[in-house]
């Protein structure tokens with residue numbers, strides 16, 4: 001099980017570290033890739049091997065792995081004021097400055113921000129806010145949260161309950177009152193002969209039916225990613241958010257946009273909500289918020305939820321919630337720099353300019369008969385492998401096709417992520433054309449190799 005050289009990095013990792021979200025057979029066979037440093041979109045392991053990380057770490061290292069300005073912003077803030085909280089009426093100047101910036105770059109005319117250390121905690125915080133303000137407003141029964149199957153919202157007990165993935169059954173999750181609607185994936189979930197518009201209408205009708213069945217006054221909110229990320233990069237079907245929002249507005253239920261992946265440029269706009277032209281009631285942010293250079297999440301409330309939260313807080317003169325490191329000054333200084341880099345140093349523009357090239361290159365690769373669907377937008381794409389393209393029949397699960405593809409890519413020096421039977425590509429925004437071509441070449445070679453083995 002652990003036959004790596006004694007005392008090697010791989011052996012020590014196997015002995016001392018517990019792996020989260022890891023395909024154990026792969027790591028047993030291959031050992032852990034122990035990473036020491038990065039350069040641009042590349043990472044290097046303890047054996048000196050270089051990999052192009054086409055997943056930006058975990059979607060978040062959008063400025064690459066050695067951005068000088070981001071590291072300097074952190075260093076300068078460590079020198080000035082290395083840590084503080086945001087409790088008891090105190091917070092750092094950086095926390096104030098970032099809150100102002102976040103409201104200004106949000107789609108909201110005004111709003112308020114609350115900080116966490118992660119996206120999971122931001123979703124958890126949002127749910128507690130909704131529970132808190134509904135109780136204050138005399139609706140203690142309004143607790144249920146609606147999300148979608150395959151949606152990913154995190155791993156804390158609440159955010160895992162929001163996540164619509166079957167793997168959470170091993171924890172006895174979801175908790176009661178977390179309801180998962182149909183995954184908005186037209187290619188997989190659309191019925192024979194159903195148009196995309198009809199599919200959207202069916203999903204909106206389903207939502208309406210669930211609200212009627214449960215009672216609108218028992219539902220606290222609907223939370224959705226503009227494009228599902230960890231569910232396999234699933235852009236919404238045509239008109240989806242307009243149809244869903246009309247139903248929610250009719251019932252007075254807030255729509256929360258989980259922008260942990262989409263936010264700050266991944267879809268080519270600053271928010272996924274902008275790309276898909278809807279106005280959420282609140283935004284959840286993390287990942288790109290600090291370009292991955294500091295762990296941080298944020299809940300950004302729009303005007304209505306800000307006012308209602310403030311009124312609920314005024315009533316008991318306190319919101320009894322917060323993390324020790326909420327609004328950490330170094331995190332806030334890094335986030336301020338990251339937002340500046342993404343918006344003003346052209347990173348988001350590069351996504352917009354590079355997206356058609358990325359789509360064209362992947363479309364060519366997707367010509368392979370064992371690719372069933374290419375889907376995505378901006379710099380987030382997935383290729384889904386199939387045994388039979390016409391019937392959309394997947395490969396036998398025992399073949400672990402997407403793991404094989406990812407492992408073969410790793411051998412070729414390309415990091416990409418297996419997700420179900422799909423392979424995900426979400427490179428850093430700094431990728432050059434030559435690096436994009438390197439990604440296409442390595443991916444294509446790995447796919448051809450694996451498909452020839454399993455065909």
Ligand SMILES: *Cc1c(COP(=O)(O)O)cnc(C)c1O
Nearest residue numbers: 118119120152153154258260261
């Ligand atoms: C990653 C992710 C989260 C969870 O963020 P963590 O920082 O891992 O807790 C929540 N929502 C979405 C959409 C994500 O992609």
